Amino acid sequence: MRHSFKLPGTVEWKNGELYFLDQTMLPLETVSEKQETAEQVWDSIKRLKVRGAPAIGIAGAYGLVVGMRNKQVLPASLFIEELYKCAEYLNSSRPTAVNLSWALNRMVNKAKVSGLADSAALYDLLVQEAESIHAEDRAICDGIGKYGAELIREGCGVLTHCNAGALATSGIGTATAPLYTAHLQGRRFRVFSDETRPLLQGSRLTSWELQRAGIDVTLICDNMAASIMAKGEIDLVIVGTDRVAANGDVANKIGTLGVAVAAKHFGIPFYVACPSSTVDLDTALGGDIEIEERDAEEVTSFGAKRTAPDGIKVCNPAFDVTPNELVTGIITEKGIIKAPYKEALINMFRK
Numbered sequence: 001m002r003h004s005f006k007l008p009g010t011v012e013w014k015n016g017e018l019y020f021l022d023q024t025m026l027p028l029e030t031v032s033e034k035q036e037t038a039e040q041v042w043d044s045i046k047r048l049k050v051r052g053a054p055a056i057g058i059a060g061a062y063g064l065v066v067g068m069r070n071k072q073v074l075p076a077s078l079f080i081e082e083l084y085k086c087a088e089y090l091n092s093s094r095p096t097a098v099n100l101s102w103a104l105n106r107m108v109n110k111a112k113v114s115g116l117a118d119s120a121a122l123y124d125l126l127v128q129e130a131e132s133i134h135a136e137d138r139a140i141c142d143g144i145g146k147y148g149a150e151l152i153r154e155g156c157g158v159l160t161h162c163n164a165g166a167l168a169t170s171g172i173g174t175a176t177a178p179l180y181t182a183h184l185q186g187r188r189f190r191v192f193s194d195e196t197r198p199l200l201q202g203s204r205l206t207s208w209e210l211q212r213a214g215i216d217v218t219l220i221c222d223n224m225a226a227s228i229m230a231k232g233e234i235d236l237v238i239v240g241t242d243r244v245a246a247n248g249d250v251a252n253k254i255g256t257l258g259v260a261v262a263a264k265h266f267g268i269p270f271y272v273a274c275p276s277s278t279v280d281l282d283t284a285l286g287g288d289i290e291i292e293e294r295d296a297e298e299v300t301s302f303g304a305k306r307t308a309p310d311g312i313k314v315c316n317p318a319f320d321v322t323p324n325e326l327v328t329g330i331i332t333e334k335g336i337i338k339a340p341y342k343e344a345l346i347n348m349f350r351k
């Protein structure tokens with residue numbers, strides 16, 4: 001697809017070197033940071049310099065490449081042993097988005113089943129596989145855009161939460177893919193972007209990238225969403241997801257559940273957009289998904305300013321789970337899935 005705007009370049013692999021756009025600096029600065037070691041990649045994922053489910057899968061895949069670069073001197077059997085260890089280590093950076101373990105497993109399996117007995121050749125294979133994961137993600141976003149754009153009517157209002165945008169992928173995003181595609185098709189519509197406390201991905205990232213692409217976007221605080229819906233401004237909600245359980249329950253950024261409940265109350269369709277790598281048929285129910293708990297400081301401060309009393313008790317889950325009965329449909333690169341989800345997900349994604 002031809003874009004009339006430049007995609008942000010979330011993860012870049014240039015001349016054998018890995019770069020992440022440091023998303024913690026946006027929207028004030030666009031800084032690309034070279035990643036030299038697996039430890040640095042782990043830290044970048046943990047600190048959300050690179051974030052969003054598909055992007056951390058891609059980052060993890062290249063992280064393995066970076067981590068294995070110095071291991072090419074080892075015999076192949078030891079190289080594979082080290083590869084397992086490095087994958088396990090990178091996977092420990094964040095637990096909720098299944099795309100990370102999906103990408104790491106894909107990388108390790110590629111090397112394992114190759115039968116190659118030369119570590120340099122195994123390393124080259126890892127580079128190729130990471131590049132494939134990266135390129136496929138771009139095409140997958142276009143597929144989500146193609147199916148999802150049909151939901152965007154001329155003049156409609158769309159609410160989104162967090163950032164499931166270009167910054168969270170290597171293409172036009174997941175939740176934003178229908179928006180970018182409809183925009184390129186010439187439709188006019190309004191987007192409302194939830195600010196997304198505590199780390200403000202909606203304000204710092206989604207508003208930034210949609211505005212940059214020339215899409216009509218209005219930033220709202222999270223606690224305004226229900227009232228904007230009540231005023232009749234929202235025709236459709238589209239969010240991303242970090243993991244879809246086999247029954248269609250979806251984990252996404254904390255606050256998504258509240259948006260889904262409000263949408264149900266007002267009779268507004270609530271769609272979830274994701275690539276097939278986010279569907280986890282091995283996790284039966286949303287309640288089985290591990291929810292990342294993050295540092296209290298993210299809640300007790302706003303930016304650099306402390307906004308809570310010392311010693312206050314804090315709860316900071318990074319994600320919540322929306323039950324499948326609140327989900328109108330799941331937009332994937334293979335089409336839009338509707339309930340009953342268990343059957344639909346198995347039919348579409350069973351290997």
Ligand code: MRU
Nearest residue numbers: 051052053164168174240241253
């Ligand atoms: O903590 P984050 O910023 O990584 O959370 C991201 C989200 O919740 C996104 O909605 C999700 O990963 C989908 S990204 C296409």
